[in-house]
Each structure stands twice: as C-alpha cells, then as structure tokens.
Amino acid sequence: MTNIKMSGKRITAFLLCxxxxxxxxxxxxxxxxxxxxxxxxxxxxxxxxxxxxxxLYTIVDETVVIxxxxxxxxxxxxxxxxxxxxxxxxxxxxxxxIVFPLTVIERISMANLGIEIIMQHxxxxxxxxxxxxxxxxxxxxxxxxxxxxxxxxxxxETQQHVLSTYDLVYFVQILVGTYNVTxxxxxxxxxxxxxxxxxxxxxxxxxDGRLEDVxxxxxxxxxxxxxxxxxxxxxxxxxDHHAAQPQPMPPILALPPEIIPxxxxxxxxxxxxxADVSSSDWFYDDVLFVFSRGIMGEVGNQPxxxxxxxxxxxxxxxxxxxxIVTILHRLEGAPLSPAINPFIxxxxxxxxxxxxxxxxxxxxxxxxxxxxxxxxxxxxxxxLAVLFVRYARYSSTTLLPMSVYxxxxxxxxxxxxxxxxxxxxxxxxxxxxxxxxxxxxxDTATRAQAAAMIHRLVTLR
Numbered sequence: 001m002t003n004i005k006m007s008g009k010r011i012t013a014f015l016l017c018x019x020x021x022x023x024x025x026x027x028x029x030x031x032x033x034x035x036x037x038x039x040x041x042x043x044x045x046x047x048x049x050x051x052x053x054x055x056l057y058t059i060v061d062e063t064v065v066i067x068x069x070x071x072x073x074x075x076x077x078x079x080x081x082x083x084x085x086x087x088x089x090x091x092x093x094x095x096x097x098i099v100f101p102l103t104v105i106e107r108i109s110m111a112n113l114g115i116e117i118i119m120q121h122x123x124x125x126x127x128x129x130x131x132x133x134x135x136x137x138x139x140x141x142x143x144x145x146x147x148x149x150x151x152x153x154x155x156x157e158t159q160q161h162v163l164s165t166y167d168l169v170y171f172v173q174i175l176v177g178t179y180n181v182t183x184x185x186x187x188x189x190x191x192x193x194x195x196x197x198x199x200x201x202x203x204x205x206x207x208d209g210r211l212e213d214v215x216x217x218x219x220x221x222x223x224x225x226x227x228x229x230x231x232x233x234x235x236x237x238x239x240d241h242h243a244a245q246p247q248p249m250p251p252i253l254a255l256p257p258e259i260i261p262x263x264x265x266x267x268x269x270x271x272x273x274x275a276d277v278s279s280s281d282w283f284y285d286d287v288l289f290v291f292s293r294g295i296m297g298e299v300g301n302q303p304x305x306x307x308x309x310x311x312x313x314x315x316x317x318x319x320x321x322x323x324i325v326t327i328l329h330r331l332e333g334a335p336l337s338p339a340i341n342p343f344i345x346x347x348x349x350x351x352x353x354x355x356x357x358x359x360x361x362x363x364x365x366x367x368x369x370x371x372x373x374x375x376x377x378x379x380x381x382x383x384l385a386v387l388f389v390r391y392a393r394y395s396s397t398t399l400l401p402m403s404v405y406x407x408x409x410x411x412x413x414x415x416x417x418x419x420x421x422x423x424x425x426x427x428x429x430x431x432x433x434x435x436x437x438x439x440x441x442x443d444t445a446t447r448a449q450a451a452a453m454i455h456r457l458v459t460l461r
Contacts, residue, residue: 324379342367385424
C-alpha cells in the first residue's frame with residue numbers, strides 16, 4: 001500500500017520520479033467538464049461512508065477515498081515538521097479525484113497545516129488558508145478534489161478550436177459535499193510535467209473558447225510547469241507563441257514557486273534565471289529567494305536569445321504602491337478579503353485590486369486622500385518601512401532589535417510619522433542605510449530593496 005504520509009521535503013524525489021514518468025505515464029480522463037458534476041453527485045462520491053478501519057484509503061474507479069481513524073490523523077499531524085501533509089499516490093495509475101472527510105480537512109486546517117496531493121499527472125498543493133475557506137463552504141460532509149488531464153474529445157468544438165497541436169488541458173475543481181467551490185482564500189498551486197516546446201504558457205480555458213493568461217514558472221531541468229490558482233476551471237499548458245515578442249505586463253507578475261509549501265524559508269532556491277541579476281550583486285540571493293517562492297517575478301524577457309537566464313527582473317526599477325501591496329499579499333498567501341474596495345482609482349479587474357482591498361482591510365495601507373489609492377505612485381524608503389512594520393504587526397511577526405540604532409546623518413529628514421518604523425526596521429536588520437550613513441527617507445524604493453526586505457523579514461518569522 002502506498003504510504004500516504006510523507007514530508008514536504010520529498011519534493012525533490014517526486015520531481016525526479018516525474019521525469020521518469022514523462023516517458024510512459026498516460027492517462028485517459030473519463031468525463032467532460034460539463035458532465036463531471038452529474039457523474040459524481042449522482043454517485044457514491046456524494047456522501048461516502050467513512051469508518052475507523054485500518055485502511056488508509058480505498059480506490060473506487062478512478063477516485064481515492066481517504067478513510068482512516070481520527071487517531072491516525074492525529075499521529076500524522078503531530079509528526080509533521082513542515083507546513084504540509086503530503087498524500088502520495090504517484091504509484092497508482094489513473095487517479096483523477098481524491099475524496100476527504102470534511103472533518104479531516106478541518107482538523108488539518110486547525111493544526112495550521114495544508115495538504116499536497118501527488119499523482120502521476122501532477123501535484124496540487126493547498127495551503128492552510130485554502131483548507132480553512134473550504135471548511136466554511138457547502139453543507140456536505142466531504143471535500144472532493146478533482147485534478148486530471150482532459151482529453152480533447154471531452155471539450156466543446158469551440159474550446160478545441162483554440163488549442164494548438166500539443167497543448168495539454170487540465171481540469172481542477174473542488175466540491176464541498178455537492179457545492180461547487182468557485183472562490184477560496186489562500187494559495188493553491190499546481191505543478192505538472194512538461195517536456196514539449198518552449199517558451200511555455202498557461203491559460204485558463206473558458207466555455208466560449210476564451211483564453212486568460214495564468215502566470216507560470218517553467219523548470220527546464222526538472223521538466224515541470226507550476227502555476228497558482230485563484231479560481232477553478234480548465235487550464236491549458238502549451239507553447240506560448242506570443243512570448244517571443246516583448247509583452248507589457250505588470251512588474252509584479254505572479255510567478256508561482258516550483259512547489260508551494262507556504263513556509264517560504266524552507267523552499268530551495270532556483271538557479272539564476274535573470275539576465276540582469278549577477279552573482280556579484282548585493283541583492284542576488286534576495287532576488288532568487290523571492291522569485292523561487294512566487295513572491296516577486298520577472299518584468300519581461302530578452303527576445304531572440306536561447307540562453308536559459310533570459311528573464312528580466314529590473315532590480316533598480318522604482319517600486320510602486322500597487323507593487324508593494326501585491327508583494328505583501330503574496331507573502332501572506334494571497335488571502336481573499338470580504339471587504340469592499342474603498343478606492344475610486346482601483347478598478348475591480350486591475351491585477352492588483354485583490355491585494356489593495358486586502359491591505360486596506362488589514363490596516364496595512366491607507367489612501368492618499370479624496371478616496372484615491374494612487375496605485376502607480378512610487379513609494380519612498382520611509383513609507384516602505386512603515387508598511388513593513390504594519391505588515392509585521394498584522395502577521396504577528398516580532399521585530400526584535402538585533403543592533404543598536406545609530407541615528408543617520410540625515411535623521412532630521414525622516415518624517416515624524418515614519419521615525420519609529422525606520423528605527424524598528426533598522427534595528428531588526430530589515431533595512432539599512434545608504435552611502436555616507438544616510439537613510440535617504442524620501443528616495444524612491446526599488447524592486448531589489450523590496451526583495452531584500454522580504455528575504456530578511458521571512459527569516460524572522
């Protein structure tokens with residue numbers, strides 16, 4: 001029997017296994033996106049019966065039904081030293097869904113843990129915030145997670161028409177009882193094998209054939225593609241024919257890590273993918289740290305190059321207000337906020353709107369007056385210090401003094417409202433001065449400085 005429990009640190013072994021499976025693992029899905037709900041809600045998966053047997057799970061058709069005693073779950077939680085409880089089904093053929101008792105999801109969430117599920121066709125990871133939001137939805141006693149590759153024949157003609165020859169289509173859906181989950185808090189990440197042509201893109205596929213870009217990370221060495229989900233649907237993985245042309249994109253493009261565990265300090269760094277970041281740069285480790293965890297991403301790439309490190313990070317680019325709240329939002333796991341957007345200059349469909357609403361509701365940011373947020377305005381170093389102190393308070397991160405604060409040569413230039421925050425961030429080692437023992441409070445902060453501050457803050461948590 002496959003061992004259900006394993007540490008989140010077995011990811012490397014899983015990725016190696018992925019490379020082998022790419023050569024022979026095949027999967028034939030058996031239901032379409034339109035028919036899945038009828039098949040499952042009319043079948044035993046609607047409300048499976050769980051008992052305290054010695055079996056950890058049973059397999060019915062292509063579905064794994066988790067079935068173990070509460071005592072066993074308690075042992076798994078107590079022995080877990082990471083942030084995820086891993087359910088490893090990589091040795092089982094043709095698995096497309098996992099059914100959990102809702103009580104299992106609730107207990108794992110209450111223990112501040114998430115889950116990851118490994119199958120032959122990929123990995124799906126749900127952090128503790130996702131589990132908490134699932135337990136608050138629906139009225140059933142089960143949580144069913146669907147994750148599998150779709151056959152093209154299961155798609156509509158309109159959907160098939162927009163696909164390229166070698167595109168892969170994946171279906172991701174969650175039911176709580178029979179309730180179809182459409183939104184959730186927290187971070188959900190999918191990683192799938194990919195050995196096709198490059199550059200790689202990921203898109204959400206709508207019923208009418210529309211494609212919506214989904215930021216992703218392609219690991220050429222391990223032959224995988226990872227992407228974060230903020231909604232559930234059909235997703236296409238394939239060649240991005242537009243990537244060769246420079247495309248305008250938000251400077252804080254969401255780039256998920258190669259795998260999620262939500263404790264970012266435990267994730268191994270990637271090799272340097274950036275053409276404008278050198279190992280001799282003071283921010284080198286910081287940039288790789290935030291990039292490998294999906295907290296910050298590239299702003300573009302160098303066209304007409306075959307080099308692997310052709311992405312552009314733009315470390316010296318000014319940091320805007322929308323960028324920094326998005327960075328902090330992702331660091332927190334991109335939670336959904338029930339609050340109403342308080343700003344007239346933040347469109348609901350803006351790439352940063354969810355982060356702004358969350359940050360305002362959490363008391364991390366305020367507006368600039370007249371109901372405006374000024375998302376494109378640059379943020380100064382002293383204001384960056386203020387935001388980090390507010391975020392530390394929100395996330396219950398203690399900023400312990402690590403050194404004695406020595407006033408800067410331009411100490412009198414620091415605005416009164418920022419003096420305490422500057423002192424706290426400097427004493428905690430999160431911020432430092434510039435040349436000539438200056439703090440430069442009114443200078444615009446840069447992306448490299450934000451990466452360094454995030455890296456230092458995470459080590460304190």
